[in-house]
Amino acid sequence: MDPKSYHNENYLVEQLKKGSEEAYGHLFKQYHRELCNYIAAITGDLEVSEDIAQQAFIKLWTNRDKLNIKENSLKKYLFKIAYNLFLDSKRKEKKEFQLLESLKQEAYLGMMETDASLFEERLKKVEAEIENLPEQCKIVFMLSKKEGLKYKEISEKLHISIKTVEVHMAKALKRLKAQLSLFF
Amino acid sequence: MTRLDIRRIITKYINQEATPEEMTILYEWVKKGNNQEVFKKLVQADFLINYQNRSWETEEAFKQFLETIKEKESKKVRVFHLGKHVYKYAAAIILLVASSAYFILSKNSTSVLEPKLDSDQITLQLDNGEIISFDPDSDATVKSKTGKTVVSLVKGVLSQNNETNARPNAKKNVLRVPFGKSLSLTLQDGSVVRLNSGSTLIYPSSFVGVDKREVQLEGEAFFEVAKNPDQPFIVGTKNMYTQVFGTVFNISAYDEDSISEVVLVEGSVGIGGTDQTISGDVQMLKPSQRASSREGSGGLFVIEDVDVTPYISWTQGVLSFENEEMSEIIKRLQRQFNIKIVNKHERLGERRFTGMFDEEDLDRILRTIQAHTHFSYSKEGNTITITEPKKQ
Numbered sequence: 001m002d003p004k005s006y007h008n009e010n011y012l013v014e015q016l017k018k019g020s021e022e023a024y025g026h027l028f029k030q031y032h033r034e035l036c037n038y039i040a041a042i043t044g045d046l047e048v049s050e051d052i053a054q055q056a057f058i059k060l061w062t063n064r065d066k067l068n069i070k071e072n073s074l075k076k077y078l079f080k081i082a083y084n085l086f087l088d089s090k091r092k093e094k095k096e097f098q099l100l101e102s103l104k105q106e107a108y109l110g111m112m113e114t115d116a117s118l119f120e121e122r123l124k125k126v127e128a129e130i131e132n133l134p135e136q137c138k139i140v141f142m143l144s145k146k147e148g149l150k151y152k153e154i155s156e157k158l159h160i161s162i163k164t165v166e167v168h169m170a171k172a173l174k175r176l177k178a179q180l181s182l183f184f
Numbered sequence: 185m186t187r188l189d190i191r192r193i194i195t196k197y198i199n200q201e202a203t204p205e206e207m208t209i210l211y212e213w214v215k216k217g218n219n220q221e222v223f224k225k226l227v228q229a230d231f232l233i234n235y236q237n238r239s240w241e242t243e244e245a246f247k248q249f250l251e252t253i254k255e256k257e258s259k260k261v262r263v264f265h266l267g268k269h270v271y272k273y274a275a276a277i278i279l280l281v282a283s284s285a286y287f288i289l290s291k292n293s294t295s296v297l298e299p300k301l302d303s304d305q306i307t308l309q310l311d312n313g314e315i316i317s318f319d320p321d322s323d324a325t326v327k328s329k330t331g332k333t334v335v336s337l338v339k340g341v342l343s344q345n346n347e348t349n350a351r352p353n354a355k356k357n358v359l360r361v362p363f364g365k366s367l368s369l370t371l372q373d374g375s376v377v378r379l380n381s382g383s384t385l386i387y388p389s390s391f392v393g394v395d396k397r398e399v400q401l402e403g404e405a406f407f408e409v410a411k412n413p414d415q416p417f418i419v420g421t422k423n424m425y426t427q428v429f430g431t432v433f434n435i436s437a438y439d440e441d442s443i444s445e446v447v448l449v450e451g452s453v454g455i456g457g458t459d460q461t462i463s464g465d466v467q468m469l470k471p472s473q474r475a476s477s478r479e480g481s482g483g484l485f486v487i488e489d490v491d492v493t494p495y496i497s498w499t500q501g502v503l504s505f506e507n508e509e510m511s512e513i514i515k516r517l518q519r520q521f522n523i524k525i526v527n528k529h530e531r532l533g534e535r536r537f538t539g540m541f542d543e544e545d546l547d548r549i550l551r552t553i554q555a556h557t558h559f560s561y562s563k564e565g566n567t568i569t570i571t572e573p574k575k576q
Contacts, residue, residue: 032242036238037240042234053245054248100211103227108231126233130233170191173191173195177228
């Protein structure tokens with residue numbers, strides 16, 4: 001590979017450290033969309049996600065002198081900054097149950113590191129499995145995940161107890177996870 | 185705890201529906217055996233459920249990015265984040281100062297400090313001795329009896345208008361903020377002071393015609409000082425004075441705390457002991473430095489580099505502790521929540537904690553600390569008693 005190409009990560013990092021506008025342009029092209037998608041899956045809020053992604057790029061720029069990126073870990077570095085910014089905005093949970101939050105972070109970073117085609121495959125698998133959920137379970141699940149309703153709102157809408165909602169949601173997640181285990 | 189129960193709780197946690205009790209259960213569960221892996225797998229499954237491949241305004245974002253970094257480079261603006269709030273201090277001076285009851289600038293003014301804080305009202309004693317009180321939670325405009333002064337409180341910001349310019353030797357106003365409240369005050373020169381709970385500020389109605397802008401503080405305050413090189417701004421406290429050369433800073437100096445401190449956010453300030461004069465031995469602070477003085481240290485200061493965020497987070501309603509002893513935390517909780525806390529669990533007082541809370545719920549804070557260490561507490565009226573954990 002051309003050592004002076006931005007596709008060469010070492011060269012890219014070197015240029016990022018120098019503050020090259022072109023290099024940052026390349027960084028945006030390469031990671032902006034993916035980073036926004038990634039944060040959106042975690043926060044569920046598109047505007048917040050764009051904001052966090054933007055802050056992450058700026059932070060990387062601000063700390064460019066101190067950039068200490070190991071071989072091929074630029075993406076992880078950037079995504080980690082973004083995740084930490086997300087945590088900062090939810091400081092309460094972070095400090096309250098640090099262990100749970102750090103496990104979540106490990107889990108999310110694990111997702112980001114998976115190979116793109118494998119990731120696509122898993123996404124399709126999950127989508128298919130959602131279709132296969134038992135009728136009532138699927139209705140509850142869709143109201144929560146696609147419509148964004150709280151458990152309480154779902155229970156009121158469907159005239160079922162919150163406990164029933166909880167059980168359906170747990171069941172759905174377990175089934176989806178079971179499908180994924182084949183890949184993990 | 186059946187497997188179904190814990191799966192139900194994990195799912196609730198992931199969907200942000202878990203109660204504090206459930207979070208405690210989950211926290212204990214996840215520490216055992218292979219549970220971390222189970223938890224992570226469920227989080228990942230949920231991630232895939234939520235993931236959607238969208239298109240984003242990458243080019244627009246990059247344009248904005250370029251604008252932001254150019255602005256940063258040209259102005260060297262210090263930006264720091266507190267939750268969603270972004271501050272940009274270009275020219276102002278922010279200083280956090282805390283101190284206690286006796287003021288260097290008015291050694292004989294201790295009598296002014298009475299009556300003591302005993303209500304939930306914010307009180308302002310005008311320079312003519314008249315006392316005006318405010319309910320801090322509602323807006324109000326009050327005219328003094330003489331009609332010469334109009335004081336208005338709008339959305340937690342107090343400002344004062346005087347019909348005539350005060351004479352240089354005008355007596356001072358005394359503003360008291362009760363425990364459990366905080367308040368911003370705009371001074372005549374445009375400087376803004378945010379007073380933390382249980383604090384008192386003595387200030388003149390006007391700085392016109394004086395060569396120094398002098399205020400006196402007991403308690404804790406965050407200053408954004410309007411620039412004016414011809415009129416230095418000076419904050420006097422029990423143990424020290426702080427002279428501002430154009431800055432943003434926080435001072436904490438409650439009488440009951442053994443430490444007085446000044447934290448500089450932006451600009452430049454000089455710190456001195458109470459018996460020193462401006463021309464005397466002044467130590468300069470740089471931004472992100474903290475000067476602290478222990479009681480009885482004979483005016484000696486320790487200056488260290490700090491992250492300013494935890495010191496000024498209270499201005500945004502966030503309670504923050506950075507490796508702080510429980511005994512100090514208890515004092516702050518008492519002020520914040522206007523409550524009495526009796527600690528009968530001596531060893532707990534020495535334990536140190538780090539944490540941030542943006543919710544005004546004392547029970548939640550105590551329960552969170554309980555998750556890290558064992559103690560019991562009970563509440564009776566306005567008093568909380570902390571005891572050693574009950575034997576199981």
